[in-house]
Amino acid sequence: MKENRRLRRMVVGNSTWHWTVRRRSHRTHGHCLLKLTLYPEGPRRRLVLVFAPAENRVVSSCYFAAGDLVRLPDRTGLNLYEPATVRRLLDAASPALDRSPSAHTVELDGWPYFDTITAPPPADPTTGDLTTGDPTVTA
Numbered sequence: 001m002k003e004n005r006r007l008r009r010m011v012v013g014n015s016t017w018h019w020t021v022r023r024r025s026h027r028t029h030g031h032c033l034l035k036l037t038l039y040p041e042g043p044r045r046r047l048v049l050v051f052a053p054a055e056n057r058v059v060s061s062c063y064f065a066a067g068d069l070v071r072l073p074d075r076t077g078l079n080l081y082e083p084a085t086v087r088r089l090l091d092a093a094s095p096a097l098d099r100s101p102s103a104h105t106v107e108l109d110g111w112p113y114f115d116t117i118t119a120p121p122p123a124d125p126t127t128g129d130l131t132t133g134d135p136t137v138t139a
Contacts (some may be wrong), residue, residue, distance in 0.1 A: 002080045002138050006020070007019075008020065012087065012090065015040060015041065016041040017038050017039065017090065018037070018038070019038045020035065020036075021034065021035070021066075021080045022034070022037065022039050023060070023066065023067075024077075032053060032060075033050060033051065033059065034060065034067065034080060034110075035049070036048070036049040036080050036089065036110065037049075042049075044104065045097060045103070045106075045119055046105050047094065047096065047106050047108070048105060048107040049089060049093060049108055050107060050108070050110055051069050051080075051114070051121045056072040057069075057070075057072070057075050058072060058130055059073060065079065067079045068080075069110075070115060071115075071118070076118045078085065078114060078117075078118065082126055086098050087116075088117040089110070089113050089117060092116045092117055093108060096108055097139075
């Protein structure tokens with residue numbers, strides 16, 4: 001599988017971020033890692049989200065597409081090469097940079113942020129609907 005180490009660019013409001021995805025593989029699948037690294041333009045700080053295999057959690061290797069993450073019980077998946085996925089992860093994890101203002105690198109387990117951005121939307125208490133807002137459709 002070819003490694004795609006390109007540095008990508010994303011504009012979020014007035015800020016420009018650069019991001020890259022790195023895969024580290026070892027002989028056994030249990031030691032494969034995916035790292036999403038985000039660099040804000042300006043001061044050299046970085047936010048690193050690490051995705052390692054865990055119980056009911058799979059990171060891509062040669063068995064499926066590069067950059068894929070899958071939560072097995074519900075088969076929810078994300079791809080770290082998709083800008084929309086990276087944007088949602090950045091929105092969820094960037095407050096960690098503010099909590100560690102002097103740290104050059106903030107490295108975090110990425111799975112809690114995966115769960116945050118893939119959680120189903122809360123039910124609308126006024127309509128009882130999860131997605132459409134249609135009062136005749138209830139969960």
